[in-house]
Amino acid sequence: MRKNIVAGNWKMNKTLQEGVALATELKSAxxxxxxxxxxxxxxxxxxxxxxLLKDTPIAVAAENCADHASGAYTGEVSxxxxxxxxxxxxxxxxxxxxxxYGETYAMLKEKVQLALANSLRPIFCVGEVKEEREAGRxxxxxxxxxxxxxxxxxxxxxxxxxxxxxxxxxxxxxxxATPEQAQEMHAYIRSLIAARYGAQVAADCTILYGxxxxxxxxxxxxxxxxxxxxxxxxxxxxxxxxxxxxxxx
Ligand code: PEP
Numbered sequence: 434m435r436k437n438i439v440a441g442n443w444k445m446n447k448t449l450q451e452g453v454a455l456a457t458e459l460k461s462a463x464x465x466x467x468x469x470x471x472x473x474x475x476x477x478x479x480x481x482x483x484x485l486l487k488d489t490p491i492a493v494a495a496e497n498c499a500d501h502a503s504g505a506y507t508g509e510v511s512x513x514x515x516x517x518x519x520x521x522x523x524x525x526x527x528x529x530x531x532x533x534y535g536e537t538y539a540m541l542k543e544k545v546q547l548a549l550a551n552s553l554r555p556i557f558c559v560g561e562v563k564e565e566r567e568a569g570r571x572x573x574x575x576x577x578x579x580x581x582x583x584x585x586x587x588x589x590x591x592x593x594x595x596x597x598x599x600x601x602x603x604x605x606x607x608x609x610a611t612p613e614q615a616q617e618m619h620a621y622i623r624s625l626i627a628a629r630y631g632a633q634v635a636a637d638c639t640i641l642y643g644x645x646x647x648x649x650x651x652x653x654x655x656x657x658x659x660x661x662x663x664x665x666x667x668x669x670x671x672x673x674x675x676x677x678x679x680x681x682x
Pocket of ligand 1: 645667
């Protein structure tokens with residue numbers, strides 16, 4: 434069954450104490466959401482925040498995991514470690530990780546497989562940069578990202594993936610894709626999933642929009658048939674803003 438989801442991505446913001454304060458605010462504010470709610474936090478917050486939010490409607494995600502299972506990879510955090518904190522999701526393939534940390538399709542494929550093997554649900558990000566959109570290449574770019582990292586999964590494994598379409602030109606810029614642009618890409622992504630895995634898997638797949646989504650534009654984005662919620666960066670850092678987006682459902 435396709436789920437509506439609003440997921441936050443705190444990125445590299447908030448000390449542990451500030452993160453606990455925000456999670457505590459969300460815990461009392463989010464009572465009966467009309468969608469699933471997830472917060473993606475830095476690694477150091479995960480165990481504390483997951484414990485704090487146990488038995489609430491808010492699930493916790495890591496923002497990344499390693500592309501190796503364990504061993505001599507100083508500074509890395511494995512999918513098994515993420516799982517052991519109580520987190521249920523992991524964001525994989527965010528454009529900032531692709532651009533600043535050189536994450537390739539092959540590395541992301543490993544991360545997805547390790548996440549699934551450790552019973553984490555990947556929130557897998559795709560999206561084109563501004564020049565690619567201007568050249569009309571957005572569909573080719575997103576197709577290659579899906580094929581390069583996800584489409585070798587079995588249908589059962591693919592069924593555990595949440596996709597986030599995040600046009601890179603809209604992330605943190607205040608430029609949001611129009612609801613029409615977002616719907617068009619989401620429908621295209623769903624058509625690719627249908628061609629690879631069949632109509633049912635495609636119909637069941639949650640596809641989130643990300644990129645300057647906020648309390649003002651969330652309702653008009655989420656009203657579209659193929660937009661199942663949002664991955665929220667900046668507007669997830671204040672409880673009031675994040676709750677207003679949840680309330681858009
Ligand atoms: C993101 O980083 O996933 C994101 C969507 O950021 P913002 O909402 O700030 O554009």
